[in-house]
Amino acid sequence: MRDIVITLIVFGSLPFVFKRPFYGAVLWIWISVMNPHTQSWGWAQSMPFAAIIAGTTVLAMLARPKDVKFPNTALTWILVAFTGWMCLTTLFAIGPENPLPLLNKVVKIMLMTLVVAMLVRTRRDIEMVVWAIVVSLGFYGVKGGLFTIRSAGAYRVWGPTGTFIEGNNEIALALIMVVPLMLFLGGLITGKWGKRAMWAAAGLCVLAALGSYSRGAAVALAAMLGFLWLKSQEKLKLGALMVVLAPLALVFMPEQWHSRIDTINTYEQDSSAMGRINAWKMAINLANDHPLFGGGYQIYNKFIFQLYAPNPDDIHAAHSIYFQVLGEHGYVGLALFLLLYLVVWRNGTWVIRHAGELPELEWTIRLVRMLQVSLIGFMVGGAFLSLAYFDVPYYIMVIMVATRLLVQKTLKEQVAQAPAALEKEAESVA
Template identity: 45%
Template sequence: MRDLLLAPMLLWIVLRAFRQPWIGVLGWTWLSIMNPHQLSWQLSSLPVAAAIGGATLLGLLITKDRKDFSLGREQIVLMLFMAWMCITLPFSFLFEPSYDLWKRVIKIDLMVLVTLVVLYSRRHLMLFIWVNVLSIAFYGVKGGAFTIATGGSFRVWGPTSTYIEGNNEVALAIVMTIPLMRFLQMQMTGRWSRHAMSVAMALMAAAALGSHSRGALLAIAAMAVVMWWRGNNKLVMAVGMLVVGGALLSMMPAEWWARMNTIETYDQDASALGRINAWWMAWNLAKDNFFGGGFMVSNAAIFATYAPDPTAVHAAHSIYFMVLGEHGFIGLFLFLLLFCLAFGTAGKLRTQGRRQPETQWLSDLGAMLQVSFAGYAVGGAFLSLSYWDLPYNMMAMAVIGQRWMANKAWLKEVPEPLVVLPAWLSRRFKKKPDVALRT
């Protein structure tokens, strides 16, 4: 049944991508983040992502749709990071597995660059945000309901065979998505839609806690502080956060609290000590190897050479030490520079967007992107999501928003419906223009 539902949708996206590459970008984003084909029986073995990506690239070349090939600072740094990963690849300690992962990472980064070329309008940007949010909310809302139903006794896991398969990774993805949901809620005018989004955000927070991820708990705390600081009505927001947080924490079982308490006693926790050992290994490897060790360095032979404890082979579980060990200090510098620039661009959106009513929505977006970046910076210190799509898509959101505001696009754009109704349905609601959602 799932195959019968997904196959026509994916085929439609491929065909439309030839004529409208921006639809291909949205389809690629949905496929890459949510991985709906992994939920089916037959489509999971087919190269559906390659088909959508190929159709989008071909559409980019043959269509006359508006394209923006201007290079901002984020695009330049991203391309330098991609070039550096190409340079370090031949120096990988384990070339074959590194090459497989390199292909995956380069495809993701290439599509981010394509996103920055074909998305330019407010409608494009809003749809792009919705696709990212719904792709993660599908798992987060479901996971939150599961956590509440089971009292948090079982862990929430991500979709299999994806970047966010592990409980720690899906937790960080959920945490980073909550501020984007808050941004969408701020743009809503309907009372019930705002309430529904509030419930969804609460379930997302429950799912993050239900993952039993200590890194996610720290990320939630960091984001809550930044979100409160960015908010207008700080007293109401503080009370709301305390009430929701207290309710969620009160239902968590004793084993959850025992695991969270190990944050203070990390020196007695085997998992935490294994991560620290892996961090030292990455540091020592980068000092001795200018180009790093390649994408795959969690190997017994490599740990025997560079780790303080050669017997404790452990993944770094840190976006920082992961990039350091794999691509050296230059790779880490480019990685940090990219997201520092993106954070700064989001800050410009937040401050400059307040200057006129037409750009207030960009101020909201910039503020919430900064909250998400804060969650990524804190939670990512303990999780391995250095190359996953969502942080790079958030960077793209900031760049597209800044470009839209700099071009004063609100003076040129004609509002378009987010949902284009069929002709017969449009005639039926001819006297009710509010039926069509507008950006």
């Protein structure tokens, strides 16, 4: 039954994509972030839904070029440069394994990110993209939160099999990122019960993140909540709520959860933590030896670790977005990667500084603040996870760019209308 429902949703939506290509972008985000076919039990699991949606969207863009506009911004061009650099570093990959399958996967993500960026233009588009992310990740957050309550936190929460967020650490970070977006949408919902449902979903996402037993997610959650409080316009109310709910959540979790989190203070005695540090040092040594191009994809194997790791027998994935990019794409790749987040942050700061000039743009300030809170969660939690190519942060970048462009357009329209209004006023006085 699930296979039939998912297939009907996808193929039933395709005609609307030809009517307006933007719907293809929303459908792509849903299928790539939620991966609903992984929740089926039959033939839908192997269906190439992503390829079908991507192909249909591109064809619709060609058929309706007026609906497409490339966002000529610094962030967009840095993303293009980063994608091109990853292609270049693959040519100089030093590992024995074939890097092309992973490059193919990453390039598809980056290209579709650009496609989404070319189709998001209005406030409604921006809000629909946010909704697509919230629904896609919120499904697992609500499900995981209820599971944590039912099991009293005795078992770990895991993500959908075969996806970026399959592991307990990965799903936890994704759920932490989606909470601020839920809070933004909660402010747009007018109905009392709708608001309560969104707040409840956000709470379940937090509980699911705790139920993952992820130490990195716990650190990211603390950083995100702290920054959320700083960005909040109701600091007293939110602070009081955190003071009340945080101890309750911690008391709810069982002893084995506290024992797991407490190992943060004794990481030297934890084999997993030391394995990550070994992988980080390997990435640094590799990048120092190949500073321009790094080692390319597929560097987490015995051959590379024997060359560059302090402990060649302790083979781990990067477990850090920063060391992952450094080891795979060198210092140039890391510089482009960090520049992406610097520029997207400055875009948000620009919106906050200028959008306050018009009351009708107040919603953009609230949105940008929540986007920044979400990025803080990712940048902190990502320091302990190999999620450099996770697509949700790139969609957040797209939302940020689209929001800034919309604010710029609105402000320009106001400036253009001002002389006409003054002239009309002068005529009425005369």
